[in-house]
Amino acid sequence: GAGVSQTPSNKVTEKGKYVELRCDPISGHTALYWYRQSLGQGPEFLIYFQGTGAADDSGLPNDRFFAVRPEGSVSTLKIQRTERGDSAVYLCASSPTTGEQFFGPGTRLTVL
């Protein structure tokens, strides 16, 4: 079956712009996660959805970051007023309940 997909694969934007990153989880997976991976680091947790609600958003770095999952499937990570420090690979993962997480290929965000 299809795995987790993320679009776009790469995104280049200018400082101060708004960006949206999309995640399509594996069909039927109720849990969805966003992580951010900076160069040379391991992924860092951003937010966890169980169904439509954000069960844990403690990893979002500030109020410029926001994520939604309105129908309990596709999720969008939104970043306002992007800064150069936001440049990273953004990984999405999903799981059937709350066990092993299956990752997508990530979106590489570059803020110029």
Add this chain to the structure above:
Amino acid sequence: AQTVTQSQPEMSVQEAETVTLSCTYDTSESDYYLFWYKQPPSRQMILVIRQEAYKQQNATENRFSVNFQKAAKSFSLKISDSQLGDAAMYFCARLITTSGTYKYIFGTGTRLKVLA
């Protein structure tokens, strides 16, 4: 503190030889899950092996096995008969399941090079 430490930024192994990647972690919980993920240049995180802390037996998946030392909070990955396709970044991770959350804490990774 919820930390996962990988002290080897880079390791090299000759093809067909065995290599061990180290990982230590912090936790006050008695039951938890540990994972090793592989990340090739494609960026896709691929699960290599998982270990449940309440199981005393070390997990094994084909050429991959772990040495889980619960008291020492150590979780090393052994790769036997290394192949060129094993070259990648390897991340150790612990699943946090307290306070209504489910999230991974990852180490900083070990880059594995396989020499022909």
